[in-house]
Each structure stands twice: as structure tokens, then as C-alpha cells.
Amino acid sequence: MNRRDPIPGQEGPSEASKRRAAVPAARSGAPADRLPALLAALCERLPEDRFVALERFLQTATGPNDARISRFVAGEPAAGLARQLMDIVQAWRAGAPLLTGPGLALALTTARSLPRPEPAQVVVSGPLGASLPARLTSSVAMEVIRSATTSLLIASFAAHGARDVVQEIGRAVGRGVHVDLLLEESTQAADAFAALPDGVHIWHRVGAAGVLHAKLIAADRHTALLGSANLTDRALSDNIELGVVLRDPQLVEPLIEHFHWLLAPENNIMRRV
Incomplete structure (x- = not known):
């Protein structure tokens, strides 16, 4: 009895499996x-x-x-x-x-x-050893504020002193930069910025479900300083603090959008003072 070749599409299970096995599977990273x-x-x-x-x-x-x-x-x-x-x-x-x-x-x-984003850079406060290529928080904070041309979004749990930062924010306001300060009400952080012009928007969290503990300085949508340091003299210079500065708009823009969502009145998360 002669064996007939299977008709394509009507093979038995074993023949179909062999045909599939002969076809290389698609792989990511080809x-x-x-x-x-x-x-x-x-x-x-x-x-x-x-x-x-x-x-x-x-x-x-x-x-x-x-x-x-x-x-x-x-x-x-x-x-x-x-x-x-x-x-x-x-x-x-x-x-x-x-x-x-x-x-x-x-x-x-x-x-x-093609434009390539700058890599993230480590930022520290306190003692700085030779083994870690990093910059000091105080100087980077000033640099980020100076780079703003349209907007500054700053968040801090505590604020005290930091006169250089406050003065730099005032200069930003003078050149037409829109400034939002998100501050923790229980620490009276807003007092540190009392000398700023009336155009600065200060925000506190609504309710008592938790505190505003974020630390952020974001310029426009291109640069953001994130870290553990509050806007205090000790945190910016003496404390052992750690942070990172991002200069990639693809990373910074979603971060800004998140905080804009927090500030939206309909979400009832932050209130303007």
C-alpha cells in the first residue's frame, strides 16, 4: 500500500507540528x-x-x-x-x-x-569623596532655577533660610517665570518665601490623609532636581543628602504633568494659599 503525501492544510497532528517547527519563531531583538x-x-x-x-x-x-x-x-x-x-x-x-x-x-x-538627552547626574549634600562624580545640591538647585524661562515648579516638605534660593526664585519671577511652590503646611514652610512677590503661587495639601513630602525643583519641562534635600540651609549644604538631576524632557514632562494633576482644583488635592 503506497503512502500518499499529506495535502497541505489536511496534515495529521505530527505533520503539522513538523511544519510549524521548521518555521523560525519571531524574536524581539532580531x-x-x-x-x-x-x-x-x-x-x-x-x-x-x-x-x-x-x-x-x-x-x-x-x-x-x-x-x-x-x-x-x-x-x-x-x-x-x-x-x-x-x-x-x-x-x-x-x-x-x-x-x-x-x-x-x-x-x-x-x-x-539627532539630539541626545544628557544623562542623569548625581547630586549630594554634605561630605563629598573623590570616588563619586557628583555635584553639590546647593549649586545645582541654583542652576536649575536660573535655567527656567517660562515656569518653575518647586516642592519641599520643609523650608528655612535658603536665602540664595529664595532670591533666585525672585529673579525668576522678575523675568516673567510662573512659579508654583508646593509646601507642607504643618512645617510652616511658606514663611521662608514671604519676601517673594505676590505673583508666586503657594499650595498646601487638602485634608490630613498625609503630608506633602516631595522634594522637587523643575524648570520648564526640560530639567528637574529630585532628591532627599528640603529647602533649608542644612539640607542644601551640610546634611548627608542624595539626589539626581534629570535633563531629559521625556522624563521631566510626565513628572510635571503629575504635579499639574495634583494642582487641578477638581481633584481637591492641593489648595492655593
């Missing part, structure tokens, strides 16, 4: 998806001179299988750079084998030309 991310990561690392050298080399490369590529990669002295370049070459071969060297050079130049 070579075609990896190449743009690898190029972006390379742009973050390469100094200008090495970027120019790589771009010039790619302009002469015929494609990912050009024999000269291995020699160029092997000649890179920086630690880990050769491995990073080989990852790009492998993704190039697997995901875009028909892309020429000038085409990859154009993609690399495009990636480098």
Missing part, C-alpha cells in the same frame, strides 16, 4: 531591529575623531562582507570598541546585507545628528 540601537550606542561612545575615521572608512566599504572591515575593527585600540564594532557588522550582515558602506555611514551620521 538583527534588523538591533542595528539602529547598536549605531545609537556607538554614537554615544565615539569621540569626534574616531567617528570621522569610521565614517570615512565606511564610505569606501562595499558592504558588510568587505574583507577590509575586519582589519579596520582589529586596529581599534580602545577597550571594548572592537567588540562593539563587530556586533554592528554582524547585525549589518544579518539584518541589512544589501546596505552599502556609504549607506551605513549615512545612517550613522543621522543617528549622531
Whole structure:
């Protein structure tokens, strides 16, 4: 009795399973998806001179299988750079084998030309050792306030003294910046800002379900200082405090929107004093 080949669509369970097994499953991080991310990561690392050298080399490369590529990669002295370049070459071969060297050079130049957010930076108060690349809270707070052109959103559980910060907020008001101060009522934090112009908006939390404990200085929608430090002389300079300054609008904007939601009258969370 002769065996007949199964009709497609009418295979038995075992035949259908074999057909499915022969088809590679889709995976995230496929070579075609990896190449743009690898190029972006390379742009973050390469100094200008090495970027120019790589771009010039790619302009002469015929494609990912050009024999000269291995020699160029092997000649890179920086630690880990050769491995990073080989990852790009492998993704190039697997995901875009028909892309020429000038085409990859154009993609690399495009990636480098795109605006890249500055990385988050550690901010501290108190003793500062040489092992931690950080900046002092007092100087960063002043810098963030000075960078505001349209709005300042400041939150603090406690406030006392901090005359330099108060004066800088006053200067911001003088140049037309809208200022919202979210302060904890039980600590009488608003007293520290009594000398500010009437245009400053001071907010307290409604009810007694909890306190306003956030510490934030946000300029416009581009920069935000977050941390443990209140707006007091000791917290800004002497206490052991820790924070971070964000200069990525994609991170800062949702943060600002959250506080705007807190201030919305219909939500009855904060009240203007």
C-alpha cells in the first residue's frame, strides 16, 4: 500500500507540528531591529575623531562582507570598541546585507545628528569623596532655577533660610517665570518665601490623609532636581543628602504633568494659599 503525501492544510497532528517547527519563531531583538540601537550606542561612545575615521572608512566599504572591515575593527585600540564594532557588522550582515558602506555611514551620521538627552547626574549634600562624580545640591538647585524661562515648579516638605534660593526664585519671577511652590503646611514652610512677590503661587495639601513630602525643583519641562534635600540651609549644604538631576524632557514632562494633576482644583488635592 503506497503512502500518499499529506495535502497541505489536511496534515495529521505530527505533520503539522513538523511544519510549524521548521518555521523560525519571531524574536524581539532580531538583527534588523538591533542595528539602529547598536549605531545609537556607538554614537554615544565615539569621540569626534574616531567617528570621522569610521565614517570615512565606511564610505569606501562595499558592504558588510568587505574583507577590509575586519582589519579596520582589529586596529581599534580602545577597550571594548572592537567588540562593539563587530556586533554592528554582524547585525549589518544579518539584518541589512544589501546596505552599502556609504549607506551605513549615512545612517550613522543621522543617528549622531539627532539630539541626545544628557544623562542623569548625581547630586549630594554634605561630605563629598573623590570616588563619586557628583555635584553639590546647593549649586545645582541654583542652576536649575536660573535655567527656567517660562515656569518653575518647586516642592519641599520643609523650608528655612535658603536665602540664595529664595532670591533666585525672585529673579525668576522678575523675568516673567510662573512659579508654583508646593509646601507642607504643618512645617510652616511658606514663611521662608514671604519676601517673594505676590505673583508666586503657594499650595498646601487638602485634608490630613498625609503630608506633602516631595522634594522637587523643575524648570520648564526640560530639567528637574529630585532628591532627599528640603529647602533649608542644612539640607542644601551640610546634611548627608542624595539626589539626581534629570535633563531629559521625556522624563521631566510626565513628572510635571503629575504635579499639574495634583494642582487641578477638581481633584481637591492641593489648595492655593
